[in-house]
Amino acid sequence: MPQIQSIRQRRRNGESVASIARGEKVSEPTVRKYLKADDLSARPPVRRRRGSVLDEWIPVIEGMLAEDRETWHKQRHTATRIHERLRDEYGVEASLSTVTRTVARLKREFMAEREMGFLDLSWHPGECQADFGQVDVRYRGVVTRMRHFVLDFPYSNIGPSQLMPGENAECTCQALRNLFEWLGGVPRRIVYDNAAGVGRRRFDEIRLTRLFQAFQAHYGFEYSFCNPYSGHEKGAVEARVGAVRRRLFVPVPGVWSLDSFNLRLPGRCLELGDKDHYRKGESQAGLFDEDRKALLPLPAKP
Incomplete structure (x- = not known):
């Protein structure tokens, strides 16, 4: 959903379809599809057949990453260390690759939300x-x-x-x-x-x-x-x-x-x-x- 919003925002700023496709790393037909869409309201959720083994441990991982933000950068968790702690301290049976993907996704989401959280106190019309x-x-x-x-x-x-x-x-x-x-x-x-x-x-x-x-x-x-x-x-x-x-x-x-x-x-x-x-x-x-x-x-x- 954030990428759809980015595509539509860039188009409102006057950017060409080809430029948007290159910037968002998607095809031009995909860009045109999202620009033509006139209904992006929520759809009834589709129940997944099988969830990730880490779903219930997301708060634990988020807690480790939150502690890292208050710690010297050389003593922060790697994905491997988080995998070890989940295995040894909580008995979680998950592969290292699954933990690595989850950690990378949570870090990306945090950085994106942090950038959007900047507040400019100069107010403009609208x-x-x-x-x-x-x-x-x-x-x-x-x-x-x-x-x-x-x-x-x-x-x-x-x-x-x-x-x-x-x-x-x-x-x-x-x-x-x-x-x-x-x-x-x-x-x-x-x-x-x-x-x-x-x-x-x-x-x-x-x-x-x-x-x-x-x-x-x-x-x-x-x-x-x-x-x-x-x-x-x-x-x-x-x-x-x-x-x-x-x-x-x-x-x-x-x-x-x-x-x-x-x-x-x-x-x-x-x-x-x-x-x-x-x-x-x-x-x-x-x-x-x-x-x-x-x-x-x-x-x-x-």
Whole structure:
């Protein structure tokens, strides 16, 4: 899935099909196939007939590799040493070649996610941050604690929101899809406060859910994550989460239909931006028009 996204991104940047094929080490027909695809949404998972003998030991291997990142480079694990430790300490019966392939794959995934995790605090039109907050609503007569998802555009200081029952991948992708359709386009880059709803953070690594990977490839936006313990990177979205909660969820609102409530919610969030930007001195609504003009087009199929 990351390679499909890379192919489509390079094409949007004006690169030729032949150049993309050489860069991605695939054939030109393969490049054209992925460029023509108008539906990259998730497919029902296909159950594998037989899993790898190392599947249940992946957390152990990841732990060894995580320890290496805090160790002098000359005293780090090789694949052979990991194979020996798995055999001697855990009784794992796996070949050296299987362990070597698994270690190489985990290292590649870590490096790719680390590169995508770099955060640039210079915000441009069409870029945004995403985060969840907690709110109480009177859902069908019963006070229920739910989550409000906020997609904050720091360039304009506008943050449309959606009310969701939880913070899992399904809720995240549904909230994003609703907001993309309301916006009429797709943000160029989305920065997440943490991995909630899109993956799981383990030490310095973030493992994305398959659903979010497919969703991101389908809509074509870039993504990154705030660095741990870096509050200055997420102050804007946290402030927007609090502002939406105070202005639109106090007093506790009554909700009968989530779909109907969410249909009106982004417009109400936009009304909160009927003032000048706190730094730029320009109308937030006018700046938000620039955000919307910078959006990527929606795919042919949702």
